[in-house]
Amino acid sequence: MDLGKKTLRRRSFVALSWIMTIPFGMVSFGAAVSMSDGVDVDAFAVMAACLGVIAVARRILGSRITLGESELAIVNPVVTYTVPYGMIAAVSGGTGGTLTILTRQADEIHSTGFGGSLIDHFVGSTDRAVEQIKCRLKHRPKHSGKDDMQRRFTVAWFADTCGVGALFCAASDVIVGM
CATH class of the missing domain: 2.30.29 (PH-domain like)
Structure with a gap:
């Protein structure tokens, strides 16, 4: 019997992780691109929300x-x-x-x-x-x-990076919105 390292996870978690990451990532990227003409407070809010959703989803679905x-x-x-x-x-x-x-x-x-x-x-x-x-x-x-x-x-690099990005975007939204 092979006693090497083996990862057990639900296939649905892997699929749902990508289903959450790709669309929300695309919306966040679109909001960032929309600011090419100038700073938009709403774009920061959209990016913060999308990155926050990705961070939470990837943490849970990475179990x-x-x-x-x-x-x-x-x-x-x-x-x-x-x-x-x-x-x-x-x-x-x-x-x-x-x-x-x-x-x-x-x-x-x-x-x-x-x-x-x-x-x-x-x-x-x-x-x-x-x-x-x-x-x-x-x-x-x-x-x-x-x-x-x-x-x-638990360290989840991708989720944590998105979480930090969400905090940065939320702080930028507050600062620019003043």
């Missing part, structure tokens, strides 16, 4: 689970959890279909990338992800060298 050789990472919109396989007590699809990792310290970690949905009830992407994680747990290394779960802020 995923990464299976490594000795640990898994649950990447949620704000916090990323890295859990060594030896610390995982149980993996379940939950009552609402949300993928949940239960650690040996009784921490419950819910995956935004595999949250419950009506469509998933029919498609079964959460159940497939649970099975892949359980399979990885059966073939995990005896000792990974890491004993603690780690929590850290």
Whole structure:
């Protein structure tokens, strides 16, 4: 069995991410181009709104689970959890279909990338992800060298760049509008 790095994510999240990014990006670009004749306060507001939508959408839709050789990472919109396989007590699809990792310290970690949905009830992407994680747990290394779960802020470069751009455009809108 190949125990290399593997990323689990819903295909719909990837598609929706691009469906949100491309049109809102084009509108934002169009607003920027419209200012070639002069500064327009409304264009800054449009760019701020579009970039803000892209930032939020990319953070949420970038949620995923990464299976490594000795640990898994649950990447949620704000916090990323890295859990060594030896610390995982149980993996379940939950009552609402949300993928949940239960650690040996009784921490419950819910995956935004595999949250419950009506469509998933029919498609079964959460159940497939649970099975892949359980399979990885059966073939995990005896000792990974890491004993603690780690929590850290999720870095999403594209989303964060759009968020900073949205703040810059909103500040420009306020300053120019005075």
